[in-house]
Amino acid sequence: MTDKTKLYFTEEHEWVELINDDYVRVGISDYAVEQLGDIVFVELPELSTELEAEDEFATVESVKSTSEIYSPVKGTVSKVNSDLEDEPEKLNEAPFGEGWLIEIQSSEPVDVSGLMDASAYDEYVSGL
Amino acid sequence: MTAVYNDLLFEISRPGRKGYSLPESSVEKTALTDVLPEHLIREEAAELPELSELQVMRHYTGLSNKNFGIETGFYPLGSCTMKYNPKVNEDIARYSGFAQIHPFQPAKTAQGALELMYRLEENLKEVTGMDAISLQPAAGAQGEWAGLLIFKAYHEANGEGEQRRKILVPDSAHGTNPASAVVAGYDVVEIKSNEQGRVGIDALKAAVGPDTAGLMLTNPNTLGLFEVDIVEIAEIVHEAGGLLYYDGANANAILGKSTPGEMGFDVVHLNLHKSFSTPHGGGGPGSGPIGVKDYLKAFMPSPRIEKEGDTYRVTTDHPQSIGRVKGYFGNFGVNVRAYAYIRSMGAEGLQQVSEDAVLHANYLKARLEPYYDTPYSSHCKHEFVLSGVRQKKLGVRTLDIAKRLLDYGFYAPTVYFPLIVEECLMIEPTETEAKEQLDAFADAMIEIAEDAEKNPDTVTGAPFTKAVKRLDEVTAARKPVVTYQRS
Amino acid sequence: MTNQHRYLPTTDQDRKEMLETIGVSSIKDLFSDIPESTRATKDKAIDLEDALSEQALTRYMKELAAKNTTTESHAYFLGAGVYDHYSPSIVNHVLLRSEFMTAYTPYQPEASQGELQALFEFQTMMCELTGMDVANSSLYDGFTSLGEACNLATSATKKQNVLYSKALHPQAKEVIHTYAYGMEYSVKEVGLNGTRTDMDELKSAIDEDTAAVIIQYPNFFGTIEDLKEIKSLLEDTKGILIVMANPLALALLEAPGKLGADIVVGDTQPFGIPMSFGGPHCGYFAVKKKYMRKVPSRIVGQTTDKDGKRGFVMTLQTREQHIRREKATSNMSSNQALLALGTSVFLAAVGKVGLQEMAQQNLNHAHYVKKELADKGLTVLSDNDFFNEFVVKLDRPFNEVTDQLLDHHIVGGFDVSEALNEEHAMLLCVTEKRTKEEMDQLVSLLAGEGK
Structure with a gap:
């Protein structure tokens, strides 16, 4: 399980884990998952898809709603969590762990200065 | 409680049975192999059931008994206008x-x-x-x-x-x-x-x-x-x-x-x-x-x-x-x-239809207003919305209210629509329901509102009287089974 | 006589009591929100004929109905997408059960298990017949199913060109042109070789922008196209194969799913649904698993209730317009559930063996008539690989023949002269309902005997 305190967050409830300077793992937060309820399907992008920051890259579905997920960074999709195809419940069980969505290779070091750290995010969420 | 019919067509099928009689035919047979290449001739027959005529009728009668239509009871589904469908x-x-x-x-x-x-x-x-x-x-x-x-x-x-x-x-x-x-x-x-x-x-x-x-x-x-x-x-x-x-x-x-x-x-x-x-x-x-x-x-x-x-x-x-x-x-x-x-109906009849449909909706609204939140106070036309926000605070959601209505012998209103009303119930009684029916429905809604306060379990656990209890829609969507799986 | 209408239970006394509860003095108060300038008035009232009693209504409607020629008085050799077939009496009896007929879409599954299960069985049987993995619980008709398939294909492949064979039903062509006008992709026709799709032309028309190829099976002229060969032309492209199939023929023909079809659509009208002047019929829509989440309209899935008992629900609902709204890829809301039920009753009664027997009778009858016509010297434009329809070249103008047939209580075939660029070409259909006497009479009349 990834340590939440090492992650960076967007206001749209995506999280970013810096694996390398220019390589990140992306998922959605425990708060987002709770709002969505039981997740029944996750549609992920194809490998090598080029993403701009704020591009839509995935769709997460519950029984009666669907939510688009936006990329927090610019780069190329280099890995997708294909386990979610058969076991979308992993996103409910471990949003910061086995429920990660994709990994992105950036051409330059990823700038996280615009994102919130875990405590700032918790504070942001408590104000919603 | 009587046993509820629960078989699939495929489970009651037995080779050799038939429920049809095709017309007599006296012309010579055409062999498929004479007119088609082999790869376009069906290799395996479609696994359709084999049943006698009475078995088919009983199957569908059994299924119909697990279904609710307008002639079964009041059907207040908003924006769907569930009025009587004349037999003639x-x-x-x-x-x-x-x-x-x-x-x-x-x-x-x-x-x-x-x-x-x-x-x-x-x-x-x-x-x-x-x-x-x-x-x-x-x-x-x-x-x-x-x-x-x-x-x-x-x-x-x-x-x-x-x-x-x-x-x-x-x-x-x-x-x-x-x-x-x-x-x-x-x-x-x-x-x-x-x-x-x-x-x-x-x-x-x-x-x-x-x-x-x-x-x-x-x-x-x-x-x-x-x-x-x-x-x-x-x-x-x-x-x-x-x-x-x-x-x-x-x-x-x-x-x-x-x-x-x-x-x-x-x-x-x-x-x-x-x-x-x-x-x-x-x-x-x-x-x-x-x-x-x-x-x-x-x-x-x-x-x-x-x-x-x-x-x-x-x-x-x-x-x-x-x-x-x-x-x-x-x-x-x-x-x-x-x-x-x-x-x-004629022109006058159609006008009466609308007048009664609107009258019925306003009547139901007036009867229910003290018990449920009404987000819009003005008179309605043929349907109106209630909000279950008051009940939600008690732990009873609109979905529960809908399910509980099934136990009273009614269908449920349209729920969670329109999207702009929280915990929405959308009710359309139509002109073909008699006043006694409207009153029975209002009484049930009022009783449910009271139960939401006093006996919430009777609402959140509903329905209790249908062929099945609440169904697991999450698993149905996560691991879809959309055709009969032969064992 | 009072003014009380038989469909309206509310009496003047009821109205008075209800108005009191509402707290208004007159019904007019409930309509005061309609702007005056738009209100109906005495001078501006809608003008309809006076209401009829039940007896006057049925008498009048019978008069209208009597103006039409029907299968009760005439032998139909007309098919072309709508067929006069045997239907067991019980189909109608089940459809008349009001628990099915008068229900809405099963929004509350606990009170709709009967219909949900029946639709689940329908989906299963459509998958069996077509050789596909997933079928929905029906669409408006075969042609709109085809239009939806085109929308699916262009959206799934992100390609903009749909190719269809000239041997596709002419109205299916019109409908997909309308769909393409909406979603703004292009559709293009591939020509004929005799009564079948021209393989060379198809081969050269397929390119990297091809989203889909549409083939009718058997095709509009009755000829059975080689789906396997057509699929091979799509290898190495992203284009998908859409097959519009007569489901009765599938009792004898190899399932399109086994021959490479990605989407199979069509109409179940041959399965117990009255011709009804062209509708309502029942479209079916079946796909390979890969496209499951892109299927339009309702799909029923199996699940369990909280006691672990088997039950059925509408599932994968996030595909649908009521959730996806402006992000939806289809606007389909209602389907043809009642006719999907009728289809299921038909298939349950006729069953595995009966459907093959019925299809075989169609094959026998059509081939018998073809052989007899050929023996009398008429030119048959179809090769021998047809199911229950084929094309014959008449030796006289089409309408002259049609009128002569009508005089003998026969409704003749469909005019395909223009489509095939042949003079006096008639598409004949011979179902299991046609007797040998009717067939022999048709042959003799078409051959110019007994004028």
């Missing part, structure tokens, strides 16, 4: 002169069918205040789509096809409205409702412009409220160069009282399976004729029915038409039923 119309639709005729048989051998369609069109012109009707669309959503394609063709003919790419849709609209706009190739702009639950004039003015293709409106809207500013709304849209589309899902509220034509709409659809009493069939078939004003006639779907002297013809030469949206003449059999209904 079923007899009529089954006359061989309507049911056993082919769409391609020569027109001179189908004059009765063409005459019926022509007369129904004339009647619907009166009811809608429009200048021409096409009976081709199979249902409301298809009518919407056809109507929006007419918008598109009209703007293109005026050289504004490229420019007018946006359809305005209020946030209270049926989901089909934005979806129909998309499959007609349009972008959707959502208009926020004002605090009275209606289209805000300011929001509309801010949204219209040279890129507006048109506005889609349900009137009365899905909150059951009449758009009181409709004349001004029409002016604003028309001045901006756009057209107005009338979603007729709620037309049961205005029959004989007003017409979309008078209100300024350019294209309308009617749901004959709602306002005009044809059965919903568990989801269809419906019929969604569209009506247009004169200046849009040229763009209507082809073919059309025309009358020359005493003869009815099918015409196909309409170069500006959007084309065909469905096979043959639309859902003719449904249209036969709707025509029989109109002829049974």
Whole structure:
């Protein structure tokens, strides 16, 4: 399980884990998952898809709603969590762990200065 | 408790049984191998069941006992107009002169069918205040789509096809409205409702412009409220160069009282399976004729029915038409039923329909107002919305209330729609329910509201009396099983 | 006589009591929100004929119905997409059960298990027949199913060109042109070789922009196209194969799913649904698993209730317009559930063996008539690989023949002269319902005997 305190967050409830300077793992937060309820399907992008920051890259579905997920960074999709195809419940069980969505290779070091750290995010969420 | 029938066709099948008798046939057999290459001959027979005739009847009777129709009980499903479906119309639709005729048989051998369609069109012109009707669309959503394609063709003919790419849709609209706009190739702009639950004039003015293709409106809207500013709304849209589309899902509220034509709409659809009493069939078939004003006639779907002297013809030469949206003449059999209904009611009858539908809705609303939140206080038309927010605070959700109503022998209202009302219950009683029935429903709703406070478990655990208890929709969507799995 | 209508239970006394509870003095108060300028008035009232009693209604409707020629008096050799077939009596009896007929879409599954299960069985049987993995619970008709398939194909492949064979039903062509006008992609026709799709032309028409190829099976002229060969032309492209199939023929023909079809659509009208002047019929829509989440309209899935008992629900609902709204790829809301039920009753009664027997009778009858016509010297434009329809070249003008047949209580075939660029070409259909006497009479009349 990834340590939440090492992650960076967007206001749209995506999280970013810096694996390398220019390589990140992306998922959605425990708060987002709770709002969505039981997740029944996750549609992920194809490998090598080029993403701009704020591009839509995935769709997460519950029984009666669907939510688009936006990329927090610019780069190329280099890995997708294909386990979610058969076991979308992993996103409910471990949003910061086995429920990660994709990994992105950036051409330059990823700038996280615009994102919130875990405590700032918790504070942001408590104000919603 | 009696045992509930629970078998699938495939589980009661046994090789060798049959429930049919094919016609006698005395011509020689043609061997498939003589006329087809081997790879196009079926290798394995389709695994269909093998049952005797009584087994089939018992199976479906068993299933029907687990289903709820209008004749089972009160069906207050909002925006669906679950009124009585007259039995005689079923007899009529089954006359061989309507049911056993082919769409391609020569027109001179189908004059009765063409005459019926022509007369129904004339009647619907009166009811809608429009200048021409096409009976081709199979249902409301298809009518919407056809109507929006007419918008598109009209703007293109005026050289504004490229420019007018946006359809305005209020946030209270049926989901089909934005979806129909998309499959007609349009972008959707959502208009926020004002605090009275209606289209805000300011929001509309801010949204219209040279890129507006048109506005889609349900009137009365899905909150059951009449758009009181409709004349001004029409002016604003028309001045901006756009057209107005009338979603007729709620037309049961205005029959004989007003017409979309008078209100300024350019294209309308009617749901004959709602306002005009044809059965919903568990989801269809419906019929969604569209009506247009004169200046849009040229763009209507082809073919059309025309009358020359005493003869009815099918015409196909309409170069500006959007084309065909469905096979043959639309859902003719449904249209036969709707025509029989109109002829049974007459103009006065239809007006009484709307008056009673509106009266019933307001009566139920008045009875329930003390027990549930009513987000909009003004009088409603044929339906109204309640909010279950008060009950939610007690741990009882609108979904629970809906399920509990099933135990009382009612169907549930439409729930969680329109989206702009939290914990929404949308109730449409229709004109064909007697006052005693409305009272029984109100009593049940009041008892449920009381139980939400005192015995919430009786509500949250419901239903207790149906063939099944609450079903696991999450697993159904996560691990879909959509065909019978042979073991 | 009072004014009380038989469908309206509310009496003047009821109205009075209800108005009191509402707190208004008259019904007019409930309509005061309609702007005056748009209100109906005495001078501006809707004008309809007076209401009819039940007896007057049925008398009048019978008069209208009697103006039409029907299968009760005439032998139909007309098919072309709508067929006069045997239907067991029980189909109608089940459809008349009001628990099915008068229900709405099953929004509350606990009170709709009967219909949900019946639709689940329908989906299963459509998958069995077509050889596909997933079927929905029906669409408006075969042609709109085909239009939806085109929308699916262009959206799934992100390609903009749909190719269809000239041997596709002419109205199916019109409908997909309308769909393409909406979603703004292009559709293009591939020509004929005799009564079948021209393989060379198809081969050269397929390119990297091809979203889909549409083939009717058997095709509009009755000829059975080689789906396997057509599929091979799509290898190495992203284009998908859409097959529009007559489901009765599938009792004898190899399932399209086994021959490479990605989407199979069509109409179940041959399965117990009255011709009804062309509608309502019942479209079916089946796909390979890959496209499951892109299927339009309702799909029923199996699940369990909280006691672990088997039950059925509408599932994968996020595909649908009421959730996805402006992000939806289809606006389909209602389907043809009642006719899907009728289809299921038909298939349950006729069953595995019966459907093959019925299809075989169609094959026998059509081939018998073809052989007899050929023996009498008429030119048959179809090769021998047809199911229950084929094309014959008449030796006289089409309408003259049609009128002569009508005089003998026969409804003749469909005019395909223009489509095939042949003079006096008639598409004949011979179903299991046609007797040997009817067939022999048709042959003799077409051959110019007994004028």
